[in-house]
Amino acid sequence: MIRIAVFSDIHANLPALRAVLGDIEKRHINLCYCLGDLVDFAPWGNEVIELFKEKQIPCLLGNHDERIAFDYPIYPLPHHDELETANRILAIDYSKRVITPENKQWLAQLPFQLELAFKLGGHLKRILLVHASPRNNDEYIHESYSAAALLEMLGDRKIDALLMGHTHQSYIKQSEVLFVNCGSVGRSKEPDRKATYCVITISEAGIQPxxxxxxxxxxxxxxxxxxxxIPDFYADFLVQKYSVTP
Structure with missing residues (x-):
């Protein structure tokens, strides 16, 4: 039996990341992976990256990481209103200013996807890790997607489980393939705002999330x-002065 922890979307929230890593350590997890988005929306972008370097946690390139690493322009998102759009631009510009060149370079070398393979008792289990979707680093795969739509998204790719983040809302869907959204460590959009992650137990019998x-x-x-x-908008969100569109 192998147990792995998978988490995503820290968004520069160092206290939330430390809490999750502490919980993972208590559970004696074998392996640990991050699905990206280390930066933006809290003050500890550099500190979060340095912790990843120190602990050598395998990590994907999230869409926010990509924008900071390569200084890509900021485009409004269709599901954001004018207020969130304006504050988002200010927050990302803050990261572009404060993330060090060395840390931007470190982000730039992160992969978009990882495929893990585990062999137990002659049974091979394949797990695909992505930030948003296998097709696009900005695509939102919400819980409302049908199992058929999720399977179509994979095309001919033969895997047993797909783990993703990006939406900041966790869920589990079981079909021919296990689909798990790991939620968000540092900026959960769930009502409790708690740091959320996933533990996957892999055995000969299957994969349990x-x-x-x-x-x-x-x-x-x-x-x-x-x-x-950083705009107060992002603190107001954490203390639930308002909600945002998923």
Whole structure:
């Protein structure tokens, strides 16, 4: 039996990341992977990247990481209103200014996808890790997608499980392939705002997922955002002064 932890979307929230890594350590997990989006929306972008370097956690290139690494332009998203669009531009510009050249270079070398293969008792289990979807690093794969649509998205790719993030909303769908959205560590859009990640148990019998929710000092993180040059919008969200569109 092998147990792996998979998490995503830290968004520069170092206290949330430390809480999740601490929980993973307590569970004696064999392997740990991140699906990307280390930066934007909280003050600890460089510190989060440095922690990944220190612990050598395998990580994918999220869409936010990609924008910071390669200085891509910021385009409005169709599901954001004018207020969120304006604040998003300010927050990403902040990251472009403060993330060090060395850390931008580190982000730039991250892969878009990882395919893991585990052999147990003659049975090979393949798990595909992506940030958003196998097709696009910006595509939102919500829980409302049917199993048929999810399978069509994979095309001819032969895998047993697909793990993704990007939407900041966790879910599990079981069909011919196991589909898991791991949620978000640092900017969950779920009502409890807790740091969320997934533990996958792989055995000869199959692959079993479990979504884990971890408490972290949300009020402290919000206070540090208020004290920074990042728009208050992102602190207000964490303390649930309002919600945002999924």
């Amino acid at each position: 479990e979504l884990i929710k971890v408490d972290y000092p949300v009020d402290y993180v919000a206070g540090e955002i208020y004290a920074s040059s």
